[in-house]
Amino acid sequence: MAITKLKNMKKTTKSNLITFGIVVAFYLVIQLCTGMGMMTSSFAGQLVPICAYIILAVSLNLTVGILGELSLGHAGFMSVGAFSGTLVWMTTSATLPSWLALALSFVVGGVVAGLFGLLIGIPVLRLSGDYLAIVTLAFGEIIKNFMNACYLGYDANGLHFSLKDSASLHLAADGQVLINGAMGITGVKKASTFTVGIILILITLVVILNLIHSRAGRAITSIRDNEIAAQSIGINITRYKLMAFIVSAVFAGVAGVLYSLNFSTLVAKKFDYNTSILILVFVVLGGIGNIRGSIIAAAILTVLPELLRSMNDYRMLIYAIVLIVVMIFSQSPQLVAWRKKTLAKFKKNGSVKPPKGVA
Amino acid sequence: MALLEVSNLGIAFGGLQAVAQLDLSIEKGHLYGLIGPNGAGKTTVFNMLTGVYTPTEGNIVLDGVDITGKSPEFISKSGVARTFQNIRLFNDMTVLDNVKVGLHNQIKYSMWTGIFRLPAYREKEHEMNRQALKLLKIFDLDAEANLKASQLPYGKQRKLEIARALATNPKLLLLDEPAAGMNPNETEELMQTVRDVRDQFGIAILLIEHDMNFVMGICEEISVLDYGRIIAHGDGMAIRNNPKVIAAYLGGD
């Protein structure tokens, strides 16, 4: 019974279920290994970052793969999410129940990143292609520079802010520095766990996959495929570009909180251009537009360098070559035509399947 | 008043006057042809009618609403749909989704309904699938619903573009060289389909076409454009015998 039901299901639904299944299976295997004491400490330390990178890759894929615009500032959204979420965690964890404080941190991190997505998105999305890419890069750099120069503290008189140094905060004797410029936030009580990470991945997947396979998602995809045609059938281009951009930013922010609450210190320079590119590498290797691919690529490429420590010096070099080679082989019109021709030779005359489950 | 009233429409690119003093009047339910030699400005007229270009002079009124210089999105919502000379499909989306995205402004539900799969989601998606398949059936594309648009052969891609345009529930449909690249059999079949669409949907159709048999065979009214100006107007017979038209096509003076 169950099998026939699965067969009649829509192709996309089936594919989505497989994606969720992979994440849950990953969780169970890791829990099993931990229970049996098979986990090395270095690998255990990678679990939360893996989850964060998976969320980052999936959310970036919404912009790159589904909307079809290149964003080079994903780390910027991660950064604002991380800082705001961590501040919330620092200030509420003592008073609120910790699950609530943690949930609040993720929500605030996501919302703040989303607001930045809106802020940068409104002007920027009037541009497209290379211009959009360079502006998102600029945004990421602005955030990094700003957070590096940002000093925040509080005392009985309230919050104090400066862009110069911690002395300029003029805090009272009982005052406390929250963000100390390039030194960032220190003394963070770690709160991210693998379980929390997996829950966040599942939430991300539900939201993003459901969005893609809905009215709004079709509108976003149509803009990617042909902006002029999308306009001609009455799609509000700005609205849907912005929607994709903001949703993508929100989850980058959530991932930023997850990532930062895994360490006791948080510094802005972690979220630089290289981080944005690293996430892009995950997306490209997993397949642009392929959400499941992003998950697998993010997980493997985060673990692999740990396993092959001797290769560590060559890691970025290999990534660079892989980026170039993957792009040329998957996108060069001549090579694509050649591939199709070769494939067609092996394939018999494929019969066209009638539509299922759509009537 | 006619469905579409275009008066004194003109556009200049830099110093080049591409279209000038164009008047068109299309009645509801009419099949109207716009012909002319290459480079006469036919597609430019389409681009002005659909808001891709902003006219530098003149007015476009659709069903009493002034749509001159409005955004393509607004014009689509007002009831003008089009196809493109060089096919513009959503290539990586399925045939079915191409039509469903055309239904975007006909059947609506919010982003949240989609994300949280609220009850309205199932209901509206079901309705979209039903309507989209109905449209695909008209163009004999229902068997290919789950293929990617790019996997369709050329002739079927042209048909899919018309189906997608119809999904927006237009009052006026603009077809830019619908028979281009089709063999005589396919063209014959397409003529019948275009007639059927007009009868079934009761909409006006304005089409650009180079295939004279096609235009003469189905259009009740024809305007001839040359160097951005209308040089002749009338039914097929009148156009065929108009010396100005013959001169324009033969390149004489």
Add this chain to the structure above:
Amino acid sequence: MSEVFDAMQFLSYLINGISLGSVYALIALGYTMVYGIAKMLNFAHGDVIMIGSYVVFFAFGSFGLNPIVSVLLSMVVCTLLGVTVERVAYRPLREAPSLAVLITAIGVSYLLQQTAQLMWSSNPKSFTSVVGLRAVSLFDGQLMISGETIVTILSCILIMLALTWFVNHTSAGHAMLAVSEDRGAAQLMGVNVNATISLTFAIGSALAAIAGALLCSSYPTLQPTTGAMPGIKAFVAAVFGGIGSIPGAFVGGILLGIIENLSKAYISTQLSDAIVFLMLIVVLLVKPTGLLGKKVNVKV
């Protein structure tokens, strides 16, 4: 920051800004020509500068070659590098979506940086200035202008004039203009598009070598990431001036250099980059085609 406004100091910041801007302008030329002709953002352009600087560093600093010979050698190496990169990585993707080309260019940028790091380590090298000219003292020593500054500004102006002449008065230059207007039409008219694009990369990369030598003479720390930030800023300058326009690259570069230096001096060292990037966003919003650029209509 002194409370009293010091005119001489301001002048000195301004001149240094023009000098830095001249380097940006030279780099921006490479971006703007490639963008105008090949319609792609060559992200790796900044890293070609870095490679060029290493060549000068070893030729002049380590082997003691004549400074001019060192720079010429660097120009040859960069030209070969630029043309090879175009041939191997970009040409197969010429008809591909711009997203694919951009990602490839980012890959090339990383490849060059990582290769440099493996070959020469990430430790900064102290670059010896290739400029032999002494500093000039003006207003009784109140204003000092370094030899590097003078040479940088003069070379930039000379190159700019030479390039403008080349584009407008030689057949290769005309071919470049034709390809940038309409690649298809140019091809039909018998212009060798591939050769023209290769030539564009060659010129851009040769200029990058000069820019690298001048940049490192003024700011003598050389490491594998040296080219990245000036590269991005030069792209900002190109956009600022209007992408595709040679005078635009000049104006954009100089303005950007001045803005950066003045904000470093009067606002905040840490925030100067943020200010530069903010400028980019503002320019793109107010005038997306840049100061001297022209609007391009999409064909439907």
